[in-house]
Amino acid sequence: MSISFGPSTGNSFRSRAFSFRLGFRTVRCIVQKTCVLIWTLLQPQFLPKPDAELWAKTADGYFSKWDFPNCIGSIDGKHIPLTKPPNSGSLYYNYKGFFSIVLLAVADAFGRLLVVDISSYGSCSDGGTFSASCLGKHLCEGILDIPAAKKIPGTELITPQVFVADEAFALLPNLMKPFARRQLTTQKRVFNYRLSRARRQIECTFGILSNTWRIMKSIDTDVLPAIDSVKAICVLHNFLLAKEPNRIQVASDSDKDNWRTTGDTNARFTGSRNSTQQSATIRQTLCDYLNSPEGSLPWQLEACMH
8 A cells, every 4th residue: 555655656645545545644654654664674775874985986987987087976956846835935945936845966877876865945056955965064074984085097197086066066175066158168168068977877867766756746745754755765766776777777978968058156155265276276187187188088079069
């Protein structure tokens, strides 16, 4: 019964309650308890807290599959629509015009989720969500067990291990984003393309979640049960990927022209000027490498000029 009510069906709790002649609150309770149990049982194995070994393995995956060096994950946020919570005002009302909670997540090179945070209000921007999240705070505090800076393979260049994100996020020493679109040089266009090529993995993963679990398109319940449902979906995604590695088709080079070019450029992070300068230097080092004979790809100039 709980499977019939669960995340994969996308049916509202009220419609399922009517179908099974059960009370709405009974249905909601069954589903929430099932989702909590799924998370409790599967999370330690299929969505564990990342450690240095996992980050290093992720970096190897991004370099071998997507040709981006020292990348330990792609980050993005996804709005999950839900019924307006009572007495919440505009707290959950997002810029797209509906009420939502935000799923902030990190994906590896193969579409596996590494970190999920589902506690933010819909009114937050992606950058604001990140700054307020445990992931963002721990990154800024240096307590994510990220491996030390290392040489880019085949070169003497040294950079930190970095996440890749879109324009909505702040530029940090361990978080790279595209160069601003105004007055882009050819080298910067190449960097933006290569970064977006790596970053698309989180977008692809979000697309798979929405297509597999229809409840992600609209959750007819309160905030806490909605969060439990999304957590269950995330860990089930990794569980299914572990059992059937070929069930997920991550973004391919045939999609290389479909990288997103829009973002919320109003995101801000309160950091020191030295940190900002350091972040810019790291990004420029990566930019130089991706445009060098050692780091360039045969098609990148044509792709980034489209």
